[in-house]
Every structure is written in structure tokens, then in C-alpha cells.
Amino acid sequence: MSTSQVQHHPVDGFTIIPVLKAFLPRTLPLLRRAQFPHRSPSFYITATFSPGTAVESLPQCFAVCILDRSRRPETEGWLFSSGEIEGRCPELKNNTENSSGSGSTPQQCPDCTRAILSLAKHIPSLPLPDSVHGEDNITKLLTQSRSDQPSPGQTSAKQVSTLDYSRHITNPNVMVVGTIAQFPAEILNSQGLIRTDLPGMDIPYQKFIFRTSDLRHVDTTLPDGLRWGQVRPQDFELVRSRTAIPRKDKTLALLPSVAIFREENSGGDSPVAWGFLGPDGSLASLHVEPNYRGRGLAKKVTTKILNEQLKVFDEEEGKSEQGWICNSDVALDNLESTGVARSLGGRPGWVVYWVRVNLEKAKALP
Structure with missing residues (x-):
């Protein structure tokens, strides 16, 4: 041919x-x-x-x-x-x-x-x-x-x-x-x-x-004792240890991220939840530590990063009535992440x- x-x-x-x-x-x-x-x-x-x-x-x-x-x-x-x-x-x-x-x-x-x-x-x-x-x-x-x-x-x-x-x-x-x-x-x-x-x-x-317009109603207020931040270089080892997918430090340093920390952190403690946007704009490495699950943190992390960090790709798009169009790839056997995606109005594509x-x-x- x-x-x-x-x-x-x-x-x-x-x-x-x-x-x-x-x-x-x-x-x-x-x-x-x-x-x-x-x-x-x-x-x-x-x-x-x-x-x-x-x-x-x-x-x-x-x-x-x-x-x-x-x-x-x-x-x-x-x-x-x-x-x-x-x-x-x-x-x-x-x-x-x-x-x-x-x-x-x-x-x-x-x-x-x-x-x-x-x-x-x-x-x-x-x-x-x-x-x-x-x-x-x-x-x-x-x-x-x-x-x-x-x-x-x-x-x-x-x-x-x-x-x-x-x-x-x-x-x-x-x-x-x-x-x-x-x-x-x-x-x-x-x-x-x-x-x-x-x-x-x-x-x-x-x-x-997803459309970020569908996420505007989601409350990203954190429970008492927690605060927002970003994933820092000293957190990369922890992030990599929580996934089999080969995430490298030089790439993680380039990617938009959000993280949740305990309020009493002095700056050296580890995050309890985090998420990144991959270079193709997809939600990547979403994770909540076991002791902090069941509190809606994955949903809050997803909402915050999609609403605030997609401007890296196209700032003007986010000003439209529908906001940004965004995506997440979830393994078919990952029921937890599937539930988070559906709860945020994510529509199965292909x-x-x-x-x-x-x-x-x-x-x-x-």
C-alpha cells in the first residue's frame, strides 16, 4: 500500500x-x-x-x-x-x-x-x-x-x-x-x-x-485543618510512589498542579491529596492518601485544577459561557476515579x- x-x-x-x-x-x-x-x-x-x-x-x-x-x-x-x-x-x-x-x-x-x-x-x-x-x-x-x-x-x-x-x-x-x-x-x-x-x-x-461550566457549582472549600497549595519538588518522590505510571521529576515540574496540605504544615510536610494536568490537558495522577478518603477531596482537587489551571493551554477559552472543555482518562477497572468523574458531570466519550x-x-x- x-x-x-x-x-x-x-x-x-x-x-x-x-x-x-x-x-x-x-x-x-x-x-x-x-x-x-x-x-x-x-x-x-x-x-x-x-x-x-x-x-x-x-x-x-x-x-x-x-x-x-x-x-x-x-x-x-x-x-x-x-x-x-x-x-x-x-x-x-x-x-x-x-x-x-x-x-x-x-x-x-x-x-x-x-x-x-x-x-x-x-x-x-x-x-x-x-x-x-x-x-x-x-x-x-x-x-x-x-x-x-x-x-x-x-x-x-x-x-x-x-x-x-x-x-x-x-x-x-x-x-x-x-x-x-x-x-x-x-x-x-x-x-x-x-x-x-x-x-x-x-x-x-x-x-x-467535562465542561468547566458544569463545575462552577462544586464547593472547593476544604474541611477544617486543611489548606490549598501546589505540588512542590520535594513532593515528587511521594507522587511517583503512588502510581505505576512512570512520572518523571522533570516532567512533573512543568505540569500545572494543585495539592492539599494540613494547615499546620511548616513547609516540609507532605501533601494529603493532589492532581496534575498532563501536557495534553488531561487530569493526571489524581490521588488522595488513604487516611483522608471519603471526604470529597478528589472531587475538590479535580474541580480546582480544571477551573484554575487550564489557562496554561488557552486563557481565552475559559472566558466563554461554557468555559474550558477538558478530559480525563480513567482505567476501566478504576471504579473510584470513574465515580469521581461521573459525579462531576463527566460524560463518557470513547x-x-x-x-x-x-x-x-x-x-x-x-
Whole structure:
């Protein structure tokens, strides 16, 4: 199958943002990543249409990929295909993804497939940067106890270890593509481009969509004895210890955050609850310490960070009547976070995955 021509767009997002806005909410992760102000020299915006193409002049089938491989083993790429939009592609009349993740495999369109595979084939041709997290982090990951690794066949996000999420880090031919929808993921998988021996298609996440206008009624007043703050560098070790997802200090330092502390803190004590916004604007690392659960703190943290911190991505958007559009990815087996999302008016959107793409195979595509 021949490939489509891949075009590079300006890294400030000037030419791609109007396109991404036209296809909201499906393009929301890419839109926020394009708006996020921190861009490394290895940041790329690629698409299968030329910069400056008006929305009404776009090809029927196209794809967009945003890349920053300098942050591995964290998410390195975000991919959107026009085939995700119901009714967009005449070849996909019955392409209705089931929001529970249990629907039938989506149909494939030759033009959509060509666009997605063109971007996949192009990625290995780009310079591979060193990871900003340094060799010391790689050494730490590789020397962790083997007992930290999950057993084969585990399909729960809660069962996968930090080591398993990160053990591809020394292989430059593996790249993490995050919050990818079922349609493009199935196309990559059908070509053998997704590493099935690493976490990926076996761990689905539910995408929840919010509007901050729906959150304005939520009371963020804290119970007596607690106060608001932000996550500090000295708190990063605690944050990382509460999740298997490989969060690195250099990335956490860039991300907007809120935290809850005990009022008597002298500045050196640890937070009791926290949350971040990821570089794609999603709610990330939401956590409440066990002794402080059942008091509505997760709901308050979510409300406060979405209402106050999304201005980093687009300040003007928040001034509209509906406020910001925002999103959260919740593992299907995470009932607690699912409950928080629903209680705040989060609407289930579609199922997404974090997949490890085999770039060696992508480079060999015809």
C-alpha cells in the first residue's frame, strides 16, 4: 500500500490548531498538546495535509501526529485519524466504537489506513534525541527487583508495575503513543506495529469529557485543618510512589498542579491529596492518601485544577459561557476515579489506550 505525503507544521501550532478545534472533542488531547507552552527541540507536529490548509479543504481522510521523543519512557506521541469522526469517511458507514471498549473491531478504510501508516513510517526518519530524564533513571529502572514485574497475561492497570511500563526505554525502536482511540490503534495493530508483549491494547481507558461550566457549582472549600497549595519538588518522590505510571521529576515540574496540605504544615510536610494536568490537558495522577478518603477531596482537587489551571493551554477559552472543555482518562477497572468523574458531570466519550509502537517495523512499511 502506498503512503500519503507527510507534512511538518509550525511547532507553535498556528496551522494545526484551527483543524483540531474543528473536530472537537475527539481531537482534544492533540489540541491541548499543541497549546502546551513547553516544547523541546525535538517537538514536531506532522500531518498528511499541508500547513495552511483550510478546514473545508481538508482531504476526506487524513491523520495528525504530535511528537516529542525526548520524554521517553513517558508518552512520546499523540495520534488522531479523521476516521474517528462518525460519518466523515464514506468507507466507514458502520464505524461506531463502543464506549465500553467491548464493541466490534472498527472497519478500515484504505485512505485512512494510508494516512496513519504514512505518519508511522515517517517517525523513524526523525532524529532520536536523548531522553531528558538521563541515564541514571534508565539504570534505576533496569535494576529494580524482578518481583516488581507482573505475570504474563495481566490486563489490569492496577497490576502493571512501573518497570513493565518502562522496560522499553533502552530500545529506540519502541515509542509510546498515548490516549489513542480504537480506530487508529486497530490499524496499527493490524500491521503488527503494536508490541503485544508490553502494556497496551489489553489495558483500556475510558475518556471522560467535562465542561468547566458544569463545575462552577462544586464547593472547593476544604474541611477544617486543611489548606490549598501546589505540588512542590520535594513532593515528587511521594507522587511517583503512588502510581505505576512512570512520572518523571522533570516532567512533573512543568505540569500545572494543585495539592492539599494540613494547615499546620511548616513547609516540609507532605501533601494529603493532589492532581496534575498532563501536557495534553488531561487530569493526571489524581490521588488522595488513604487516611483522608471519603471526604470529597478528589472531587475538590479535580474541580480546582480544571477551573484554575487550564489557562496554561488557552486563557481565552475559559472566558466563554461554557468555559474550558477538558478530559480525563480513567482505567476501566478504576471504579473510584470513574465515580469521581461521573459525579462531576463527566460524560463518557470513547475508549483509549497507551500503546508501544514498533518503529523498526514501521520503517519497513511499503
